[in-house]
Every structure is written in C-alpha cells, then in structure tokens.
Amino acid sequence: MLVTNLTILVLAGFIGFAVISKIPNTLHTPLMSGTNAIHGIVLLGALLVVGFAGNSAFNKVILVIAIAFGTINIVGGFLVTDRMLEMFKRKPTSTPKDGEPK
Amino acid sequence: MILATSFFHNQNFLRVLYIVAFALFIYGLMGLTGPRTAVRGNRIAAVGMAIAVIATLLQPGEGNWGLIVLGVAIGTAVGIPAARRVRMTAMPQMVALFNGVGGGAVFLIAWAEFRNTGGYQGTALYVAVFSVFAAIVGSISFWGSNIAFGKLQELLPGRPITLGALQQPVNFLLGAIAIGLGVVIVAGSHSELVFVLMLLSAALLGNAVVLPIGGADMPVVISLLNAATGLSAAATGVALNNPALIVAGMIVGASGSILTNLMAVAMNRSIPAIIAGGFGGGGTVAGASGAGAFEGTVRSTSAADVAMQLAYARQVVVVPGYGMAVAQAQHVVRELAKALESRGVEVKYAIHPVAGRMPGHMNVLLAEADVPYEQLKEMDEINPEFARTDVALVIGANDVTNPAAHTNPSSPIYGMPILDVENSHSVVVIKRSMNPGFAGIENELYFKPNTSMLFGDAKSAVADITAELADI
Numbered sequence: 001m002l003v004t005n006l007t008i009l010v011l012a013g014f015i016g017f018a019v020i021s022k023i024p025n026t027l028h029t030p031l032m033s034g035t036n037a038i039h040g041i042v043l044l045g046a047l048l049v050v051g052f053a054g055n056s057a058f059n060k061v062i063l064v065i066a067i068a069f070g071t072i073n074i075v076g077g078f079l080v081t082d083r084m085l086e087m088f089k090r091k092p093t094s095t096p097k098d099g100e101p102k
Numbered sequence: 103m104i105l106a107t108s109f110f111h112n113q114n115f116l117r118v119l120y121i122v123a124f125a126l127f128i129y130g131l132m133g134l135t136g137p138r139t140a141v142r143g144n145r146i147a148a149v150g151m152a153i154a155v156i157a158t159l160l161q162p163g164e165g166n167w168g169l170i171v172l173g174v175a176i177g178t179a180v181g182i183p184a185a186r187r188v189r190m191t192a193m194p195q196m197v198a199l200f201n202g203v204g205g206g207a208v209f210l211i212a213w214a215e216f217r218n219t220g221g222y223q224g225t226a227l228y229v230a231v232f233s234v235f236a237a238i239v240g241s242i243s244f245w246g247s248n249i250a251f252g253k254l255q256e257l258l259p260g261r262p263i264t265l266g267a268l269q270q271p272v273n274f275l276l277g278a279i280a281i282g283l284g285v286v287i288v289a290g291s292h293s294e295l296v297f298v299l300m301l302l303s304a305a306l307l308g309n310a311v312v313l314p315i316g317g318a319d320m321p322v323v324i325s326l327l328n329a330a331t332g333l334s335a336a337a338t339g340v341a342l343n344n345p346a347l348i349v350a351g352m353i354v355g356a357s358g359s360i361l362t363n364l365m366a367v368a369m370n371r372s373i374p375a376i377i378a379g380g381f382g383g384g385g386t387v388a389g390a391s392g393a394g395a396f397e398g399t400v401r402s403t404s405a406a407d408v409a410m411q412l413a414y415a416r417q418v419v420v421v422p423g424y425g426m427a428v429a430q431a432q433h434v435v436r437e438l439a440k441a442l443e444s445r446g447v448e449v450k451y452a453i454h455p456v457a458g459r460m461p462g463h464m465n466v467l468l469a470e471a472d473v474p475y476e477q478l479k480e481m482d483e484i485n486p487e488f489a490r491t492d493v494a495l496v497i498g499a500n501d502v503t504n505p506a507a508h509t510n511p512s513s514p515i516y517g518m519p520i521l522d523v524e525n526s527h528s529v530v531v532i533k534r535s536m537n538p539g540f541a542g543i544e545n546e547l548y549f550k551p552n553t554s555m556l557f558g559d560a561k562s563a564v565a566d567i568t569a570e571l572a573d574i
Contacts, residue, residue, distance in 0.1 A: 005228075005339070005345075008349060016355065017356045020356055020357040023131075025480055026462060028361060030144070031134055031361075031461075032461065032462075036197055038354055042207040043207070045207070045339070046173070064172055069207035075181035079186065085140045086141060
C-alpha cells in the first residue's frame with residue numbers, strides 16, 4: 001500500500017509541476033483560489049474518519065469542524081474562482097459590456 | 103436492488119471514481135492556461151470534486167450522517183456568502199484564510215485519527231509517519247495563514263513583529279520540539295498529551311514564522327502556505343490510503359512551490375531569507391540610511407498638469423501597485439484609460455510580478471475593471487518600451503520602481519528586477535505622502551528631474567485627472 005501511495009505521490013508531484021508551469025502570470029490569483037478549492041479535498045479525509053465507529057464526543061466536535069473547513073474550501077474556493085475567471089473572460093473589445101462567451 | 107447496492111459499494115468501482123476525480127482536477131487545471139478556457143477548467147475541477155465526495159460517501163461503513171450534514175451545512179453557509187461578497191481587492195486575505203482553513207482541517211483530522219486508533223495502535227508505521235507530518239504542517243499552515251490574514255486585513259500591524267536576534271533560535275527550537283515530539287509518537291508513544299504538545303509547538307512556530315514578515319513579502323508567504331497546506335493534504339491522503347487526496351494535495355503543493363519560487367525570484371531574495379523575516383525591520387535600516395540623502399528636490403504637480411501631459415502623449419504606461427488596491431482605484435484608472443484612448447493615446451499596464459499582496463493581484467483588479475488582458479504587460483515585455491513612453495503613471499507602486507535596485511549596492515532591494523519607469527520621458531507618481539514604502543526604503547525615483555509627484559488618495563487623484571482631461 002505504501003509503495004503504491006508513494007508512486008502516486010511522486011507522479012502527481014511531477015504532473016502538478018508540468019501543468020502549473022504553463023499557467024500565465026495573469027491567472028495566478030485565480031490559480032491560488034482554485035488550488036484553495038482543490039485542497040478542500042481534505043473533506044474526504046474528514047468524511048472517512050467520521051465514518052469510523054466509536055468516535056468520542058470530542059472527536060465528533062473536531063470532525064464536524066474539519067468537515068465545515070473542508071466544505072468552506074470547496075464551495076468558497078470554486079465559487080470565488082469562477083467569479084474571478086468570468087471577469088477575465090469578458091472581452092470589452094468586442095462588445096462594450098457583458099460580452100457573450102464566443 | 104441488493105446487486106446494485108453492492109456494485110456501488112464495490113471497492114474497485116469507488117477507486118475508479120477517485121481516478122475519474124483526479125483526472126478531472128488535472129484536466130481542469132490545464133484549462134487555466136488561457137483566460138478563455140479557464141472558467142470551464144475551474145468548473146471541470148469542481149465536477150471532479152463532487153465525484154470524489156460522492157465516492158467517499160459511498161464507502162462501506164460510512165456513517166454518522168447527522169454530523170456530516172451538520173458540517174457540510176455550516177461550511178456551505180459560511181463559504182457561499184464569503185465567496186460572493188469578497189471584494190477583489192481583498193483576495194489576498196481570502197486566499198490566506200482559505201489556506202488556513204485547509205490546514206486546520208488537516209491537523210484536526212490527524213488528531214481525530216490519533217484518538218480513534220489510541221495513538222496509532224495496530225496501524226502500519228507509515229500511517230503514523232504521514233499522519234504526524236500532516237498534523238505538524240497543517241498546524242503551522244493554519245496558524246501562519248491566520249496571522250497572514252490578520253496582517254492583510256489590518257487586524258494586526260503590517261510591519262514585521264520580531265524577537266530580534268532571538269527570532270531564529272526560537273523558530274529553530276520550536277521546529278525541533280515539534281519534530282522531536284512527532285518522532286516520539288511515531289516511535290510508539292500513545293500519549294495524547296505528547297500529540298497536543300506537538301500541535302501546540304507547530305502552532306507557535308506558525309505564528310513565529312509569519313509575524314516577522316512584512317507586507318511586501320506577503321506574496322511569497324501566501325504562496326508558501328498554499329504549498330504547505332497542499333503537502334499536508336497529500337500526506338493525509340497517504341495515511342488514509344486515498345489516491346484522490348494524494349493527487350489533489352500534490353498538485354496544490356506543486357502549484358504553491360512554483361509560485362513561491364517565482365515570487366522569490368522576482369524579489370531577488372532567497373526563500374530562507376524571506377522566512378527569516380524582518381524586511382524593513384532592524385536589519386535593513388542600516389542599508390537604507392546608507393543610501394543617505396539624495397541630490398535634487400521633489401517636484402509636486404497638480405491634476406490639471408498631469409491631464410495636460412497625458413492628453414498630448416502618444417503612449418502612457420500605467421504602473422499599478424498595492425496603493426491602487428487599497429484605494430479601490432482600479433475602476434477610475436480604467437475610466438482614465440478609456441478617456442485617453444478616445445483621444446488616440448495608447449495605454450498599457452506594466453505589471454510587476456510582486457505588485458500587490460499576492461501573485462497576480464493586479465491582474466485580477468484590472469480584469470474586474472474590464473481592462474482587456476492584452477494591455478497587461480509583464481515586466482520583461484514592458485521594460486524595453488519605457489524609453490518610447492511619454493508618461494509613466496505610477497499609481498500606488500513604490501519599491502518595484504526604485505532605481506536603487508540597479509544602482510545602490512547598499513540598498514536592501516539591490517538586485518531586485520524592477521520596472522524601469524525612470525527611462526520614460528516623464529514620470530508621474532500618485533502617492534499619498536512622501537512616506538517611504540513598506541520596506542522603509544527611500545525611492546530615488548521621486549528625486550529624479552523627470553519625475554513629478556501628485557499627492558493624494560489614488561482614487562480621487564485619478565478621478566481628478568479624468569475630470570481635468572474632459573476640459574482640455
């Protein structure tokens with residue numbers, strides 16, 4: 001299991017470097033908020049741990065907080081990135097305002 | 103029915119869903135390479151996330167639905183309004199906060215995992231190692247990000263807060279304690295006290311690392327915390343044997359690392375030097391005073407004069423900085439640019455990589471104000487153009503235009519790549535006062551004979567120029 005996981009880890013690291021290197025400076029802020037959303041994936045971790053039987057009351061409290069944190073990341077991150085990217089998509093040169101996408 | 107249920111809970115089926123999920127993350131991020139495909143890319147990544155969450159909820163043994171619904175409801179109730187309402191000028195704070203929230207979730211998960219397994223009893227060694235790593239880095243990221251948020255939101259003073267000469271030994275000691283306690287746990291201690299002390303020393307380290315960092319270094323810090331949160335998520339993925347978590351975490355880790363490096367290069371500073379902190383604090387004052395008094399005087403100008411200069415220019419380059427963000431001046435800048443363009447003046451924007459408080463900060467603000475991204479020029483592209491530029495209009499930017507970076511080896515920013523605005527025919531600097539910028543360094547540019555200063559708030563000053571322009 002460990003070896004499989006490490007394989008995935010290393011390959012994902014290289015793919016990440018290759019893909020992110022191509023993203024232009026202009027989009028670096030949306031990239032950061034987008035990666036905020038993607039690291040919201042820790043929600044999965046919280047969901048897996050909360051499913052285990054025998055969680056104490058204290059565990060339940062911290063796991064609900066962790067689930068809420070992960071959800072904030074995912075929901076907030078994708079939404080705010082979408083908002084920002086819509087602004088980049090606008091093409092004021094073609095129509096003055098609210099340019100239709102293509 | 104039974105058949106269908108067992109199929110959906112089949113481990114291989116769920117693993118395939120995870121593979122689909124992370125494939126969509128990567129494919130979505132590939133869309134971010136161009137402004138036109140980016141919206142779609144982000145949505146594709148969001149679909150991937152939905153699939154990953156569903157796959158997790160289908161895991162056999164998943165339960166405690168009440169708690170899950172509660173947590174998701176709280177997160178949604180907080181996340182949606184935050185994302186809808188945040189101003190574009192406040193994006194650095196938002197990203198810092200989101201970094202922190204992710205790191206917080208990571209260390210809480212590790213803590214719960216520790217408690218559930220009675221201190222990693224009956225788990226493989228690597229689970230303990232990666233879980234402890236995630237706990238330490240997550241805790242550092244949570245507290246560091248909260249401090250960064252506090253500074254950007256101006257809840258905390260933006261200037262460096264340091265322990266002086268003690269800072270480095272203290273940081274080192276806190277790091278050593280956190281790692282030492284982590285080793286104790288991995289070696290087989292089941293004591294929750296040790297685990298909590300480990301979290302605590304990592305928390306103190308997070309505070310101690312970010313408090314001494316000045317506002318101008320924020321782009322580096324935010325990127326670095328982004329990388330830390332990503333790596334801690336990947337470590338959680340290894341501990342929980344979840345490939346989607348590993349891939350997503352590593353992508354974020356790679357992204358944060360690339361950005362951190364870009365920002366450090368753009369400031370000509372090493373990452374360790376930035377983390378050591380104190381830019382503009384005690385250590386650099388000697389260098390700044392070494393620059394001494396400049397020859398020449400500062401020339402103050404009026405909005406009417408600036409309007410006159412701009413109206414008869416062929417090419418104007420706008421150099422925005424953090425001051426434009428603070429004053430929310432991006433829309434009035436766009437109005438001014440429109441007025442100039444209607445007179446046949448060519449307007450471009452020169453974007454320094456570290457202008458503002460996070461990577462790409464200026465680009466987002468100008469995009470919000472409907473500036474076509476073709477007009478945004480990166481440093482290497484615009485620098486040769488300044489010699490052909492009639493007026494360089496510097497709005498709330500300071501250190502990124504300071505010629506001392508080229509000429510004064512004793513200056514703290516010596517060697518940093520800058521925008522060579524001094525080469526333009528004339529330079530107009532809109533600035534609130536002669537106070538030196540964040541780094542506390544005098545800017546020689548303001549004393550040059552072709553530079554004139556327009557003192558005032560960026561928003562009202564630019565609006566005044568536009569108004570004067572209409573009368574010409």
